[in-house]
Amino acid sequence: MTIDTRHGAPQFPSASSTITSSSRETMDAAIAELVAHKDDWLQTSVAARIALVETLIADFSEVAPRWVAASLQAKGLQEDSLYAGEEWLAGAWTLLHSLSQLKKALLDIQQDGHPHIPGPIKTRPDGQVTAQVFPWRSYDPVLFGGLKAEVWMQPGVTAETLSSTQAVNYQGSTQTGKVALVLGAGNVASIGPMDVLYKLFMDNQVVLFKANPVNAYLGPLLEESFQALIKPGYLRVVYGGAEEGTYLCQHPNIDEIHITGSDKTFDAIVFGPGPEGQARKAARQPLVTKRVTGELGNVSPVIVVPGPWSQKDLAYQAEHLASMLANNAGYNCNATRVIIQHKDWTQRQPLLQQLRQVLSKLPTRKAYYPGARQRYQAFLDAHPDADQYGTSDEQNLPWTLIADVDANQTDDICFTTEAFCSLFAETTLEAGNVVEYIERAVAFANEQLWGTLNITILVHPSSLKDSAIAAAIDQAIAQLRYGTIGINYWAGAGFVLGTTTWGAFPGHDIYAIQSGNDVVHNSLMFSRPQKSVLYGPFRGPLTPPWFTNQGKIARKLFPKLLRFEKAPSWLKMPSIIKTAILG
Template sequence: AGYVRTLYLANPEETRQLIHHPLVDCVHMTGGTVTHDAIVWGSTPEEQERRRKANDPLLKVPITSELGCVSPFIVAGWQFTPKELTVQANNLVVAMTSNNGCNCNSAKVLVLPADWPQSAAFLETVRSVLRGTPHDPPYYPGIHESACADARVAHPPPPTHIPHGSLQAVDSLRYGVVAVNAWSAASCILGACTWGAFSGGQTAADVGSGVGVVGNPFLVEGVQKAVYRTPVDGAGVPKPFHVQPIPLAAARLVLGFVVDGWRGLLRGVWAR
């Protein structure tokens, strides 16, 4: 048994002092490759190049990392009911807009079959859901520039079909989590899957989307990726409050527990 303490550090220098402290024997981080390389190889391009050539990392202890990627949202070209189409449009919008698109697994690329008859209906449903979705404040540094840059990029046409069928396609995708009929964040929220980059031989020198996994409550060894499947009608996917508001009684219980632990929970029960 041990202790966990959360620290909110005021500046990068305090963070550097912490991760390089003699009592720290391993580091885990989430963020981007720029932050990872600054931790492992040094704070300037010159230092990083010198240390890489000498194979002399600044960080002397093991590091695992979860760095995100350009996550695709892939729609298979079968016939959806109107309800299923709306559910999947909601899934996409939540994946796009949650935390203003700054999550490590935010949906960044939409892949549709070129000859899918429901493409126009799906895109219009997405636009309709977007218009009714509240957005978080755009706090993340550089988000305005990134959004404008993305809007000006011309993407090539999507593939016309999924080769070898859906199951084979899921097997071949090199992502740490593949979610079927849901945003991959659902697997992280439920806590039953591993979470991290696809295990493809990454190292601290060539980190890709990260090294190692978190989660893994069943202690499975040698995990390459996790696949999370849920019904196409969205029945097994947690939904944001603006889509499915939490009942008042349940909200009272949750808030009571957050504010005052078990005593607050019991007061919420009695208040009912």
């Protein structure tokens, strides 16, 4: 089996599935049903949509425990696993949380024509508008421990015109009903359903969802819990691999396509596979001319800013960095792939040593995603001196750190290629001072690393008391060409917040798609966002429950959060807080 591991996200090999592929007759019938109801969906009132979402919340809440159990089984995890909380958080809670936000947005639209922005709207000195979108409700400061988030708008949007860029498909313009094909991702259980909701409620299109063979086992549960959309003909679910996907992408009654996955798959959809597809791309002659959007991969960086880090800081941030990789066994497009450090920082090696200690204690995980072993080996072939921690056998891959990659080797696989497995790298930059280092790190991330999906910056609060460093960080946020930026908090958390956007930095076209050309989630329905920025405490009083060293707490806490999300109440908060502290 040949795995394309150069430049970009992987080209994943075909995956087997326990679900029988849909026949062409079945797929045609599903599309015909959607075509028959696409205009009905346009005419569905906001009040009726609110009622649909309320039903989805109730129905998915009932299915959620089985949803989580199926994911755990497929990923080789026991209910009491250190990693079990992930499936409650990213797999189930995130979807229910998104539905709650969608309901609130629709209620706001019903009242005022657009979703309400929960925080202040500001205009930066350069004229760019930012809107604080998280916390989005009164519970969030308690649940998320100081985390805040903004959405930065594209140039040209003003504070006065911002609301007119929200929920544009609800502003009475003449529309034509459309059928969207959503090609599900196989790694995180909530991705496919949330993409379905985005196309339906934000883009106003009925949806044909093709489950990914890797997690097609969730398809029947999705059909069960989304009957409120299936019964009236607004959603259909089909199954299959590349052959079925190709048929659907080229179907004349599919108007738009959305994919979460690899740039290689995106190119195969738009231009066709193999050398012929590459030739079409070079000639700028796409095979599929309908609109195709994607949320794709990334070589996600973390910029470590030198500062007066204590031993506790080093230990905390080592757990933070390890958690960014270990989540979902590294099969995330937002997993950290390159840690950037100042070459002469005295704490560089102590941080790496702490990170090695964390990795050495982490249980290894099943390499469940297709092609993982071959991708992993390609990195090892390029860096045979990589540090490996834990068991490597037929089931598991070790946690792996490739330290001190030469930043001048711009074509190194660590910089050009998303590993999409249990591996990340570290590199260093020379600079005369911290401000110069920040500037060089921003340029390196923008120019040398593949993709524009997400990036994280770790900077000590004492460093930010230096006005020059604080100004350099502010300038870095403005200059970084990434769709999500995390300051002292893993940018990947932006995936679960919902009110933030999730997707690439705008500007990619189909001929150089990189991390994609659209956003999802975005429950406040901004039509002209540029990036989302998360701000968290450098080291808060409570360790976030998604850290790997909080696994025992997480598997107890997240089921409670799921029940809370179904029916939020302050009466449930004491039990949640107690569990978050004591487990």
